[in-house]
Amino acid sequence: xxxxxxxxxxxxxxxxxxxxxxxxxxxxxxxxxxxxxxxxxxxxxxxxxxxxxxxxxxxxxxxxxxxxxxxxxxxxxxxxxxxxxxxxxxxxxxxxxxxxxxxxxxxxxxxxxxxxxxxxxxxxxxxxxxxxxxxxxxxxxxxxxxxxxxxxxxxxxxxxxxxxxxxxxxxxxxxxxxxxxxxxxxxxxxxxxxxxxxxxxxxxxxxxxxxxxxxxxxxxxxxxxxxxxxxxxxxxxxxxxxxxxxxxxxxxxxxxxxxxxxxxxxxxxxxxxxxxxx
Numbered sequence: 001x002x003x004x005x006x007x008x009x010x011x012x013x014x015x016x017x018x019x020x021x022x023x024x025x026x027x028x029x030x031x032x033x034x035x036x037x038x039x040x041x042x043x044x045x046x047x048x049x050x051x052x053x054x055x056x057x058x059x060x061x062x063x064x065x066x067x068x069x070x071x072x073x074x075x076x077x078x079x080x081x082x083x084x085x086x087x088x089x090x091x092x093x094x095x096x097x098x099x100x101x102x103x104x105x106x107x108x109x110x111x112x113x114x115x116x117x118x119x120x121x122x123x124x125x126x127x128x129x130x131x132x133x134x135x136x137x138x139x140x141x142x143x144x145x146x147x148x149x150x151x152x153x154x155x156x157x158x159x160x161x162x163x164x165x166x167x168x169x170x171x172x173x174x175x176x177x178x179x180x181x182x183x184x185x186x187x188x189x190x191x192x193x194x195x196x197x198x199x200x201x202x203x204x205x206x207x208x209x210x211x212x213x214x215x216x217x218x219x220x221x222x223x224x225x226x227x228x229x230x231x232x233x234x235x236x237x238x239x240x241x242x243x244x245x246x247x248x249x250x251x252x253x254x255x256x257x258x259x260x261x262x263x264x265x266x267x268x269x270x271x272x273x274x275x276x277x278x
Contacts, residue, residue, distance in 0.1 A: 004017070011065050011148075011149060011150040012065060014150075015065065015150060016187060016188075019045075019185075019186070019187040019188075020186070020187030020188070021187075023184070023185065023186035023187060023190075023192075024184030024185060024186050024191075024192040025045040025046070025047065025048075025184055025185045025186075026045070026047055026048060026087075026182070026184050026185075027043050027044070027045050027047065027087075027088045027096070027183065027184060027185055028043065028044045028045075028046075028047035028057070028059040028085050029041070029042075029043050029085065029086040029087065029088050029096060029099075029128060029131065030042055030043070030044060030059065030061075030073050030083050030084070030085055030086075031083070031084040031086060031110075031125045031126055031127065031128060032072075032073050032076035032077055032080065032082070032083050032084075032125050033076060033080055033082070033124050033125045034072075034075065034076045034079055034080065034105075035079045035080060037124070038105075038106050038108070039108045039109075039110060039117070039125065039126060040072045040073055040076055040105075040108075040109060041099050041108075041109035041110055041113070041115065041128070042061075042071065042072070042073045042099060042100060042109065043088065043096050043097075043099065043100050044059045044060065044061060044073070045184075045185035046059060046060035046062065046152060047059035047060070047085075054158050054159075055158060055159035056140075056156060056157070056158055056159070057085055057135065057137060057157050057159060058154055058155065058156050058157070059085070059154075059155050059157070060145075060152035060153055060154050060155065061073045061074040061152075061153055061155065062150055062151060062152045062153070063146075063147075063148070063149050063150060063151045063152075063153070064149060065149040065150045066149070067149070068147075068148060068149040070153075072105050074142070074153050074155070075105075077139050077142060077155055077157075078142060080124060080125075081138060081139040082123040082124055082125055082136075082137065082138060082139060083123070083125060083137050083139060083155065083157055084120055084123060084125045084126065084127050084128075084134055084135065084136050084137065085134070085135040085137055085157065085159075086127060086128040086131035086133075086134050086135075087131050087132055087133040087134070087180070087182060088131065088182065088183055089131070089132050089180055089181045089182055089183065090181045090182075090183050090193050090194075090195070090228075091130070091181070091226065091227060091228065092115075092128075092130045092131070092227050092228070092231075093183050093191065093201060093228060093231075094201065094227070094228035094229070094230075094231030094232050094235075095113040095114055095115060095130075095212065095227045095228065095230065095231035096113070096231075097201045097203075097204055097231065097235070098112065098113045098204055098209055098211070098212070098231045098234055098235050099112065099113040099115070100204055101204040101208055101209050101235075102208075103208060103211075110126070110128070111211065111212075111213040112209075112211030112212060112213055112234070113211065113212055113231060113234070114211075114212030114213065114220070114227060114230050114231065114234065115128050115129065115130055115227075116128070116129030116130060117129070118134075120136045120161070121136065121161050122136045122138075122160045122161045123136045123137065123138065123160070123161075127163065130227060132164070132165045132167070132168045132180050132182075133162065133163065133164050133165070133168070133175070133180070134162065134163045135159045135161075135162050136159070136160050136161040136162070136163075137157035137158060137159050137160060138157065138158050138160050139155060139156070139157050139158075140156045140157065140158050141154075141156045142154065142155050142156070143156070167179065168180040177194050178194060178195060180194065181193065181194050181195050182194050189201055189202055189203060202264075204235055208237070209234055209235040209236060209237065210234055210236060210237070210238060210239055211234045212230045212231065212233075212234040213234075214234065214239065215230065215233055215234055215239075215243075216239075216243050216244055216247035217247075218247040218248050218249045219233065219247050219273060222249070222254050223251070223254075224251060224254035224255055224257075224258055225254055225257065225258055225261075226258070228261070229257070229258055229261045229269075232261050232264075232266050232269075233261070233266065233269065233270070233273075235266075236266065236270075240270055240274060242274050243270075243274060246274040246275055247273060247274060248273075248275065250275070253272050253273055253275065254273070256272045257269040257270075257272045257273050260272065
């Protein structure tokens with residue numbers, strides 16, 4: 001049995017042990033706005049529900065280990081005391097991963113990840129239209145757990161309105177775990193899916209992915225390519241040189257690219273979409 005004093009190993013090492021052992025963890029996909037109304041969207045796996053009466057959810061935007069800076073989500077909830085917690089299902093996981101990229105403050109991750117902003121009814125932050133369940137929340141309290149890199153900040157949020165896509169309900173009006181097909185986080189690149197168990201999602205580039213909004217219209221508005229497909233295509237540092245001129249709505253190429261993207265072969269998918277390979 002390996003016995004470790006947390007104070008005697010580095011924060012990244014400890015972080016890896018914690019995430020590998022405490023798993024799978026549900027994902028809080030938090031949409032917030034700052035005091036000027038700029039929208040931010042980011043996922044967090046330090047998250048769960050803690051009370052039904054009142055309905056309370058807690059998530060923790062930790063201070064970055066690299067540079068000991070705070071995340072835009074934390075800054076926003078401190079300014080406005082509102083957040084929408086959107087549940088992540090498998091069909092949107094690649095876009096969710098892309099949204100975790102460290103874009104500069106003021107960049108709207110809804111646009112970068114290709115999600116739909118839906119106005120909330122009680123709070124200012126928008127909801128993610130593609131999410132099967134969305135919780136509008138008022139922030140009750142934020143508890144800072146430390147001042148060093150890796151320290152969490154407990155955001156205690158009370159649900160004031162929830163929205164459920166009826167497609168995920170069974171005949172009794174209860175959420176069906178197979179229909180909602182939620183995903184959860186493990187260590188490293190590993191996730192778990194309600195339907196099929198473990199799968200991997202490569203971490204977004206440390207350099208910025210171009211985003212779904214930068215994809216050529218023929219790709220972005222494809223009838224074949226899924227949100228997950230677009231998330232993978234948008235997670236490249238720069239578009240292929242011929243993307244603007246060679247991208248087309250050709251259905252067969254989009255079908256072939258979809259198959260390649262399901263296998264994780266982004267480069268080959270781009271080649272197909274730009275007609276450089278058939």
